[in-house]
Amino acid sequence: MKTSMVMASSHKIFLLFFFITFLLFPTTQAQTDPYHICSPNKNFAANSAFQSDRARLLSSLASNNATDFNTATVVGRANTVHGLFMCRGDVDLTTCHQCVVNATQRLPSDCPVSKEAIVWYDECLLRYSNRSFFSTVDTRPRIGLLNTQNVSNPASFMRTLYDIMNKTANEAAKPAMGEKKYASTARQASTTRGDILAFRTVYCLAQCTPDLSSSDCSRCLSGAIGDLNWCCDGKEGGRVLYPSCNVRYELYPFYLPEAAAPTPTPAIVPLPGSQGKALTYLLKL
Template sequence: MGYSRPLLFFILPIILGLHAPAIADDDDNGVCTLTADYCWSCSRTNETFNNGSIYERNLHTVLSSFSSNKTEINSGFYNYSLGQGSAKVNAMALCRGDVPLNDCHSCFDESISILLQNCTNKKQAIIWAQRCTVHYSNVSIFGVVEDDPVKFVPGPTNASNAEQFKLVLNPLLEILSEKAAAGNSTTKFAAGHALVPASKTIYAIVQCTPDLDRQDCSDCLKEATSDIRKCCEGKEGGRVLRPSCNLRFESNLFYDAASDSLVNLPGTQGNNTGNGTSNITTKVSPSSFLGLLLSLCLSSAYAFF
């Protein structure tokens, strides 16, 4: 006896209502669970749909396809539209760039269930999970930079040297953002770490939805980096969550080690061990070197005579 997947997604929110995630953070821009494994935002407009409406049927069909079409989500990014006019649903699902596809598909299922449970009858909603993002809307969201909503998740621990931490964090995010923006139509993700002298290591990831072009991705991540001062400046960790891009930084490795690499910041070399020193290489042009050599020879000659 088989039940259709759309029907399954009607039933799941009712079942999961018995085990609703505990909420720790609730503001105008969204809600997070106690551990911030899931943060979501329902539409703040008055646009809703009625039970049994064509929009509802289209929504459940689209969302269920994220689970049923696993073979089509080989890149970790999936988008789908269904319907016409006011009943049209646009949706996308994105895996974090370092997450295995099986884990990502599980994340899709869990995230969709939370959205359907908590954003009842809303035509627009988004959820940022640790491993994936799911977003749906009644307006076009493909190839469009969306600035709202923005959710902040500051870490609990203050940096021991906030100013020095910032001097490493900002260029680290800038370099990673450039790398992510240069990605292709299926992946715009970058991860890496940098060393804070006489302090801790900063690990960071940045990601855009790959439907954005290079410039839009770069602009979105610049805005996200600027948002850090509103929520997470002086913290050892934090997340800035936007519909079109997101970033996260921590003082411990929180992503797949296979995606990690040391990011050499301007003025430092890869053998910086974080012991409070920074090795800086000064480049001397051939003409300058010859001038220096001539001066030394003349000085030696004058000293001799």
């Protein structure tokens, strides 16, 4: 994980509130379907100095293929533009670099004149702004992604989920500032099929940007876990994406197991998987 410096411009993210439905892809296909937010009320003039400085910033980020986290700053003729990328903690550097390249190519197209923007892929996030946001907990804008399939016994399931997710978040927040803040956990939770008690493995992930302190990471993840109630209560899968951290859970493995982690116990009574189910996309202040 490194920090690089180059040379750019100013302001904030405006957020629309809407619902739109996407298909849920496996992680190998996820780069085709990113989620982005622009700042349409804070724009710059086309072909301005900010545009060229943003291009230099994104080029700097895309050129770094030796790390899974990087920041850059471009000091331009008028203002300054700051940016960073972070890849999901389990992906290899080749996948990470390709995701960042995709993001740097996609974001200027989706947000052509925005002074601040962010894009989330399954494998990485990338953001830029005219304000410095490094080592700052940003919980807005937020995106909630929920699987439309309901669990059979939501109260029991959500209690178990919060327990697993909180423990995962605690592990993710442990490393010191500058180190990778990522953790994943797989544990069983009870559900039902008719009158038959069954168990399914719940896969959880939590991650913060490495520029946060352990306490700031904990605070960020606590907010994201709390928002699972807003977006995903009683659902088979869901995630909350913040600029500074994110959490996700599914009833199927969506991340690569950590080297030292034990193989999850198979479900006692396997139920239909969540892959291919509709995913609802929530965007909110």
